[in-house]
Amino acid sequence: xxSRAPRKxxxxxxPVVARMRxxxxxxxATAASRIYADLRAELVSLVRRPxxxxxxxxxxxxxxxxxxxxxEAILKLSDEGLVEIFPQSGIFVSRIPVATLPExxxxxxxxxxxxxxxxxxxxxxxxxxxxxxxxxxxxxxCAAKDREAFHQADEMxxxxxxxxxxxxxxxxxxxxxxxxxxxxxxxxxxxxxRMSEVIAEHEPxxxxxxxxxxxxxxxxxxxxxxxxxxxxxxIQTLNPEYFDQPT
Amino acid sequence: xxSRAPRKxxxxxxPVVARMRxxxxxxxATAASRIYADLRAELVSLVRRPxxxxxxxxxxxxxxxxxxxxxEAILKLSDEGLVEIFPQSGIFVSRIPVATLPExxxxxxxxxxxxxxxxxxxxxxxxxxxxxxxxxxxxxxCAAKDREAFHQADEMxxxxxxxxxxxxxxxxxxxxxxxxxxxxxxxxxxxxxRMSEVIAEHEPxxxxxxxxxxxxxxxxxxxxxxxxxxxxxxIQTLNPEYFDQPT
DNA sequence: TTTCCTCAATTGATATACTAATATATGAAT
DNA sequence: ATTCATATATTAGTATATCAATTGAGGAAA
Numbered sequence: 001x002x003s004r005a006p007r008k009x010x011x012x013x014x015p016v017v018a019r020m021r022x023x024x025x026x027x028x029a030t031a032a033s034r035i036y037a038d039l040r041a042e043l044v045s046l047v048r049r050p051x052x053x054x055x056x057x058x059x060x061x062x063x064x065x066x067x068x069x070x071x072e073a074i075l076k077l078s079d080e081g082l083v084e085i086f087p088q089s090g091i092f093v094s095r096i097p098v099a100t101l102p103e104x105x106x107x108x109x110x111x112x113x114x115x116x117x118x119x120x121x122x123x124x125x126x127x128x129x130x131x132x133x134x135x136x137x138x139x140x141x142c143a144a145k146d147r148e149a150f151h152q153a154d155e156m157x158x159x160x161x162x163x164x165x166x167x168x169x170x171x172x173x174x175x176x177x178x179x180x181x182x183x184x185x186x187x188x189x190x191x192x193x194r195m196s197e198v199i200a201e202h203e204p205x206x207x208x209x210x211x212x213x214x215x216x217x218x219x220x221x222x223x224x225x226x227x228x229x230x231x232x233x234x235i236q237t238l239n240p241e242y243f244d245q246p247t
Numbered sequence: 248x249x250s251r252a253p254r255k256x257x258x259x260x261x262p263v264v265a266r267m268r269x270x271x272x273x274x275x276a277t278a279a280s281r282i283y284a285d286l287r288a289e290l291v292s293l294v295r296r297p298x299x300x301x302x303x304x305x306x307x308x309x310x311x312x313x314x315x316x317x318x319e320a321i322l323k324l325s326d327e328g329l330v331e332i333f334p335q336s337g338i339f340v341s342r343i344p345v346a347t348l349p350e351x352x353x354x355x356x357x358x359x360x361x362x363x364x365x366x367x368x369x370x371x372x373x374x375x376x377x378x379x380x381x382x383x384x385x386x387x388x389c390a391a392k393d394r395e396a397f398h399q400a401d402e403m404x405x406x407x408x409x410x411x412x413x414x415x416x417x418x419x420x421x422x423x424x425x426x427x428x429x430x431x432x433x434x435x436x437x438x439x440x441r442m443s444e445v446i447a448e449h450e451p452x453x454x455x456x457x458x459x460x461x462x463x464x465x466x467x468x469x470x471x472x473x474x475x476x477x478x479x480x481x482i483q484t485l486n487p488e489y490f491d492q493p494t
Numbered sequence: 495t496t497t498c499c500t501c502a503a504t505t506g507a508t509a510t511a512c513t514a515a516t517a518t519a520t521g522a523a524t
Numbered sequence: 525a526t527t528c529a530t531a532t533a534t535t536a537g538t539a540t541a542t543c544a545a546t547t548g549a550g551g552a553a554a
Contacts, residue, residue, distance in 0.1 A: 066509045075319060076326060088515040088536055103414045110361040167350045313539045334506055336546060
């Protein structure tokens with residue numbers, strides 16, 4: 001029996017206000033979150049291949065922890081659609097759901113057309129200079145044929161536009177949505193020639209934002225992302241086991 | 248020592264194909280998923296009020312299960328932003344992040360402008376009849392002043408348009424994004440007068456889709472959702488403890 | 495009264511253990 | 525060889541246990 005009254009029970013006529021938030025650290029460096037981040041990186045980079053089984057216990061021993069935090073990480077990845085859990089059977093890296101990729105790109109196009117528009121309406125000079133700097137970094141990566149840096153600058157460019165628009169949460173949503181497209185594209189690695197095309201498409205977007213022309217900015221962004229739709233639907237034949245077949 | 252070779256180990260030169268998927272039931276009726284669904288309903292319906300503490304053990308005993316499945320449900324809700332976990336402190340129903348609501352509505356507007364456009368391009372006669380039926384159901388609910396049925400028909404109308412567009416996943420994404428707006432609007436209950444306005448705004452959307460006019464359909468949808476932006480920013484003052492203050 | 499200190503209780507995070515279901519390898523039967 | 529049955533190991537799901545961090549009430553000190 002508790003010698004003291006329990007700290008907080010619901011029965012009262014609605015405490016409602018409740019306690020104010022305490023420490024400002026909402027769940028940072030737990031074992032689960034570290035494992036989640038690691039696994040996610042391995043999944044998007046295709047270090048773990050679609051269809052491959054994943055063993056909770058194996059990962060747990062590898063990290064020197066119990067199954068519990070590993071399971072927490074896996075469940076989160078399952079929500080994101082990166083792994084599939086089959087009860088009493090096993091966990092597997094999800095195959096790439098080819099059928100849903102076009103819809104994903106449509107979503108991205110729709111959202112980024114909006115951010116480009118809003119960016120053209122709200123951009124400050126310093127923000128424009130930052131975007132120019134990012135684009136220049138991308139040109140350097142292109143010249144150096146550094147695919148990793150190029151991709152990183154590419155994401156920064158798009159994220160930067162969302163931030164200039166005043167809606168950084170839109171880019172967070174896009175990140176969540178485009179994960180399967182990223183896995184798909186990782187399989188179509190070569191595309192060195194694409195890098196300069198991408199830059200050539202980024203330039204008019206930034207130019208339109210600079211001209212404060214929302215319509216042009218949105219249109220340029222839309223046509224840039226429409227190229228993505230063309231890119232997919234090429235290499236489905238090789239490595240068919242990585243894809244979720246239309247049956 | 249295992250008397251038999253382990254079933255599957257990674258070391259081999261990449262098994263790759265792995266096992267085909269077995270039973271088609273990817274995680275259905277676990278205790279965790281039932282608790283998750285229940286809790287989520289309680290959160291969006293504001294049965295559990297923003298700021299209120301949530302006790303894992305209390306829920307566990309209420310369901311007659313251990314803390315483990317409860318924790319799985321809570322973690323998922325935490326990812327969705329419906330609850331906040333403060334380490335070694337407690338779990339609390341998240342306050343409504345008022346500052347992010349406009350962005351959420353912008354996202355929805357952007358995506359649904361797209362679905363309306365695409366619906367106008369692809370709608371078949373039977374699909375149009377279904378949309379008319381849904382709209383009629385909404386009129387009936389309005390006449391009966393049945394708010395719950397009205398809201399249900401409203402969601403069906405929007406979901407139906409996404410489906411006609413050929414991108415039902417867009418509606419699923421919207422559902423995920425608009426949860427805080429729903430909680431907010433639940434606080435502004437009255438709005439009986441709004442019901443007929445909503446119907447009056449739905450009609451031109453459907454009419455434009457019927458006329459196969461993507462531009463008009465997108466514009467009608469956009470202006471419909473812009474009304475949402477006006478609706479918020481009204482009742483922040485009453486019940487301030489439910490909102491995440493801009494400090 | 496106000497401030498500080500102490501301490502029991504609760505909590506989130508993790509560890510360990512158990513169970514029912516399932517898949518697969520092995521061996522038997524055809 | 526091919527099919528079928530059986531046994532065994534692995535698994536997801538859940539239960540229970542441990543621990544350090546934090547809270548907040550009560551009492552001591554000012």
